[in-house]
Amino acid sequence: MENPSALPFLIVDTSVVLKWFREKAEANVLEARRLRDAFLAGRCVLGAPDLLLVEVANALTAGHRASLAEVSETITAIVEIGMRMSGLEFPALVKAIEIASAFGVTVYDSYFLAVAIHSGGLLVTADEAFLRKIKSHRNAVSLRELRLPS
Numbered sequence: 343m344e345n346p347s348a349l350p351f352l353i354v355d356t357s358v359v360l361k362w363f364r365e366k367a368e369a370n371v372l373e374a375r376r377l378r379d380a381f382l383a384g385r386c387v388l389g390a391p392d393l394l395l396v397e398v399a400n401a402l403t404a405g406h407r408a409s410l411a412e413v414s415e416t417i418t419a420i421v422e423i424g425m426r427m428s429g430l431e432f433p434a435l436v437k438a439i440e441i442a443s444a445f446g447v448t449v450y451d452s453y454f455l456a457v458a459i460h461s462g463g464l465l466v467t468a469d470e471a472f473l474r475k476i477k478s479h480r481n482a483v484s485l486r487e488l489r490l491p492s
Contacts, residue, residue: 350386351463355454356397389426434460445476
């Protein structure tokens, strides 16, 4: 998943994408929607590993918070937005395992960062605990601190 254009290439994780669909008073929902709107306006390129779809489905169904129809509609909306989705890449998985081992984080979360590293992109996350653990890795930025060119 490479970015041949001059636009910023951003890998988004589940913590960001879920905010596109949340109506509750949750932190950084506006920033997440601005990022989505910037992508739709052609001001950046968004990508994610297809693991994102599994994580979103899990987050929505855990505790039976969302109906099957709501989960299906959300997954369909994510696919239809047109982000660059990538399948499992073995070199990124190896890197994710290294990151997880080095920083004491999950391989799931580390995989998004590994994809950003391997694609020359930047991971955008709203997971502040993950960011603290990876010690502000140069390939990761907090959603609340992300600044896109106008």
